[in-house]
Amino acid sequence: MPAQPANKRILLKLSGEALMGDDAFGINRATIVRMVGEVAEVVNMGVQVAVVIGGGNIFRGVAGGSVGMDRATADYMGMLATVMNALALSDAMTKQGLVPRVMSAIAIEQVVEPYVRPKALQYLEEGKVVIFAAGTGNPFFTTDTAAALRGAEIGAEMVLKATKVDGVYSADPQKDPSAERYTRISFDEAMSRNLGIMDATAFALCRDQKLPIKVFSIFKHGALKRVVLGEDEGTLVYA
Ligand code: UDP
Numbered sequence: 001m002p003a004q005p006a007n008k009r010i011l012l013k014l015s016g017e018a019l020m021g022d023d024a025f026g027i028n029r030a031t032i033v034r035m036v037g038e039v040a041e042v043v044n045m046g047v048q049v050a051v052v053i054g055g056g057n058i059f060r061g062v063a064g065g066s067v068g069m070d071r072a073t074a075d076y077m078g079m080l081a082t083v084m085n086a087l088a089l090s091d092a093m094t095k096q097g098l099v100p101r102v103m104s105a106i107a108i109e110q111v112v113e114p115y116v117r118p119k120a121l122q123y124l125e126e127g128k129v130v131i132f133a134a135g136t137g138n139p140f141f142t143t144d145t146a147a148a149l150r151g152a153e154i155g156a157e158m159v160l161k162a163t164k165v166d167g168v169y170s171a172d173p174q175k176d177p178s179a180e181r182y183t184r185i186s187f188d189e190a191m192s193r194n195l196g197i198m199d200a201t202a203f204a205l206c207r208d209q210k211l212p213i214k215v216f217s218i219f220k221h222g223a224l225k226r227v228v229l230g231e232d233e234g235t236l237v238y239a
Helices: 029-043 071-095 117-125 143-153 187-192 200-208 223-228
Strands: 009-014 048-053 100-104 129-133 158-163 184-186 213-217 235-238
Touching (some): 009 029, 029 048, 029 071, 100 117, 117 129, 117 143, 143 158, 158 223, 187 200, 187 235, 213 223
Parallel strands (some): 009 048, 100 129, 158 213, 184 235
Antiparallel strands (some): 213 235
């Protein structure tokens, strides 16, 4: 009998940078196809998957092109960037046989449907992949916070934070060869050690809601599958 997933419903946070591959900005087609392949594996195991997609590969509100801009305006541009990524992700998912639904926190009716919680829950029950776009819909927040928020709203068992590194380390593994990966770490310990796992708002929300975070690498083949099978992969941050 094939291994059974440990999770029924997960919230996967993909940063915009994850879509860039080795490019300097934008969306790298081969990268997105490979990433969707990883997602398809767990969806086909019967896991309900919701995705929050970032926008940093196209626009980041607080840096770069936004210098000198009104912060809220720049942040709205950042949120619109996440909608573009969501469309690209949705397209790639459809081509790989998944059934995605993009739901935006900002009304852009002609392009994507608005976020409506009961509808999102219905889609998940139907085995569709829900892609949450436009973050929280509010400036001064991040898509990490959107991941914590939507994760709590849909009753996800875990927020999966996909990064370039395969977990949380005691020091920067690229600089310090003695750095060790934590298999598990509590919210309190992660805080006391000042480990930057998610931004403070996102972290506090997960901690308050006792919503575990799993940090893992989306670039490591099969890692997402191993995470949902409950195997030793990445770092679990628990309450
Ligand atoms: N953003 C925002 N509110 C949100 C989510 C995102 O204002 O709820 C804006 C913000 O400007 C941010 C940008 O959208 O810099 C892109 O999101 P984020 O930086 O979280 O993307 P990632 O780093 O995951 O690619």
